[in-house]
Amino acid sequence: MDIFWYIPTHGDSRYLGAEEGARAANFDYIQQIGIAADSLGYHGVLIPTGRSCEDPWIVAASLINSTKRLRFLVALRPGLTQPALAARMTATLDRLSEGRLLINLVAGGDAQELAGDGVFLDHAERYAVSEEFVRVWEALLRASRSGEAVDYEGRHFRLSGGRLLFPPFQSPRPPLYFGGSSDAAHDLAARAVDTYLTWGEPPSAVGEKFADIKARAAHCGRNLRLGVRLHVIVRPTEKEAWDAAESLISRLDDRMIENAQATFSKMDSIGQQRMISLRKSNGRSRDDLEVSPNLWTGVGLTRGGAGTALVGDPDQIEARIREYEALGADSFVLSGYPHLEEAYRFAELMFPRLGIDGHGVLPGEKITGPFGSVAVTPASSSPSAAA
Numbered sequence: 001m002d003i004f005w006y007i008p009t010h011g012d013s014r015y016l017g018a019e020e021g022a023r024a025a026n027f028d029y030i031q032q033i034g035i036a037a038d039s040l041g042y043h044g045v046l047i048p049t050g051r052s053c054e055d056p057w058i059v060a061a062s063l064i065n066s067t068k069r070l071r072f073l074v075a076l077r078p079g080l081t082q083p084a085l086a087a088r089m090t091a092t093l094d095r096l097s098e099g100r101l102l103i104n105l106v107a108g109g110d111a112q113e114l115a116g117d118g119v120f121l122d123h124a125e126r127y128a129v130s131e132e133f134v135r136v137w138e139a140l141l142r143a144s145r146s147g148e149a150v151d152y153e154g155r156h157f158r159l160s161g162g163r164l165l166f167p168p169f170q171s172p173r174p175p176l177y178f179g180g181s182s183d184a185a186h187d188l189a190a191r192a193v194d195t196y197l198t199w200g201e202p203p204s205a206v207g208e209k210f211a212d213i214k215a216r217a218a219h220c221g222r223n224l225r226l227g228v229r230l231h232v233i234v235r236p237t238e239k240e241a242w243d244a245a246e247s248l249i250s251r252l253d254d255r256m257i258e259n260a261q262a263t264f265s266k267m268d269s270i271g272q273q274r275m276i277s278l279r280k281s282n283g284r285s286r287d288d289l290e291v292s293p294n295l296w297t298g299v300g301l302t303r304g305g306a307g308t309a310l311v312g313d314p315d316q317i318e319a320r321i322r323e324y325e326a327l328g329a330d331s332f333v334l335s336g337y338p339h340l341e342e343a344y345r346f347a348e349l350m351f352p353r354l355g356i357d358g359h360g361v362l363p364g365e366k367i368t369g370p371f372g373s374v375a376v377t378p379a380s381s382s383p384s385a386a387a
Helices: 027-040 055-063 082-095 109-114 123-143 184-194 203-219 240-249 254-265 270-276 315-325 339-354
Strands: 002-006 042-046 071-076 101-105 149-152 160-163 176-179 195-199 223-236 291-292 309-312 331-336
Touching: 002 176, 002 339, 027 042, 027 055, 027 339, 042 055, 042 101, 055 071, 055 082, 071 082, 082 101, 082 123, 109 254, 123 160, 123 184, 149 291, 176 184, 184 203, 195 203, 195 331, 203 223, 223 240, 223 315, 223 339, 240 309, 254 270, 309 315, 315 339, 331 339
Parallel strands: 002 042, 002 331, 042 071, 071 101, 101 176, 176 195, 195 223, 223 309, 223 331
Antiparallel strands: 149 160
């Protein structure tokens, strides 16, 4: 099981929709989260994309020297760049990080944001461009090992004598992740990517998605890995977890929620529409927002994209993760507010249960204590002067 954490390059918070407890996405804070995820033993970190975020490629590059094992799941946006340049960027970052690069293909789902970036394509066109983009990008990366030139002429891209002089560290290319809920997205996943990610939905809905993806991939003679993108609120007791969930949305008012939901409803992302449809009503009680055991839609009241969280004690969180695992998921991309503290909390409470071997202890080394207090041994009841 691969457990990823999240770098909030748009800023972090203790309360959704409030400046109280908010944290700027400066380099010091981003680096703290990266180092924490690395030292705790997370497989990697998702670095988001969009005009509200810092550039994911530059953020990933900035974290190479301060981390040792951490992988960077970095967004690749067809339409915003040419595949030849993207292949060069991919090879460079993969080499400099010594194989720690993972690629997250993002077709985009907000027409207004895309227009602001100079992309005027409808939903179907974006996926057609994305598939052709991947074809050229991958051809360049594969050919870089033999030194061959790549010629390509398609509907959206044309390449004559394309050549990549320096190959990526990973062969033939870094793994490609992707998420989408439409038929076009599922077709693209089946034909072109390595790992399919879905936002957190009830297990029955996720099972249907996974079954469809696996069937389409099998038809193409391929076998994909599967994963789930979720927020998580885990505490020693169930009550503490739900209290933390309520606290997270305690500063929201009805106007904030209505404005956010109106914005989300204009997006042509099928995944975003599925997130909206999960809410049972316009209320904010646990009964309104818990759409499946321990699956809570409170984050999606004002946050676009992944809007669900697993909420509960360690037994409950493990049970829900195991349900997704039984459906075929072996990758989990998680996050929590604030991201620094919650990275530690999830690792401490859940890694032993999930069989994740953190990197905090060297082989053969045992953690000794006590920590945070004065050590008193049977031989002496008084602390030493050095303490």
